[in-house]
Amino acid sequence: MKLVCIGDSLTFGFKMTRKNSWPQIVGKNLEIEVKNKGICGDTTGGMLSRFGQDVVEEKPAYVLIMGGSNDLAFQIPDAVIYSNLASMVYQAYHYRIQPIIGVPMPLIPSMAKQVLNMAGDLKEVNKRIALLRNWILYFSHRQQMEAVDFFSEFYDSVNKKGKEDLYIDGIHPTVEGNRQMAQKVIETMKKNMI
DSSP states (O other), X not given: OEEEEEESHHHHTXXXXXXXXXXXXXXXXXXXXXXEEEOTTOOHHHHXXXXXXXXXXXXXXXXXEEOOHHHHHTTOOXXXXXXXXXXXXXXXXXXXXXXXXXXXXXXOHHHHTTTOTTSOOHXXXXXXXXXXXXXXXXXXXXXXXXXXXXHHHHEETTTTEEOGGGBSSSSSBOHHHHHHHHXXXXXXXXXXXX
8 A cells, every 4th residue: 555645845744854744644543655745935836747757657556636725825827726736636546546636724924924025915815725725625525536634624613714823834734744744634534544
């Protein structure tokens, strides 16, 4: 059993030791092979361009696809992001790889502005992340595939903002944030593993 996780720094484990990144925790917990194909700063276009080499050639049973945050920060149109994500899902199905799609977490603008100083209005980026979440949940339902909603884990619905204690910089998760992400993936995988 092999799982490939393709994404950006949220998948790579920015500022984490390997053992504390959520893909590593998932592999250890489920006792399966997990390949971390996260690249810091990557976009869905970059992920799509390397999907053949990083996913298809690995011949995994499952692929977890999560991207879009950098696209939104770089002001790439929503339709392009959705198209790139859908193309990766369709490629996975074509090669008999079971796709799972991850929903990126919201930003915390007050913390993230130090890191994303060129991204423009971070509150607007957050609104677009919420729209991306809606699209992913709708698309995954239509495709009858699993979505892992990391957004809901990192969002305080009472105070209408991200849970600051789970972020190192308003963008990337802490060790505890990675643990919580891993737990969501583990729950999803256990439902689907034969």
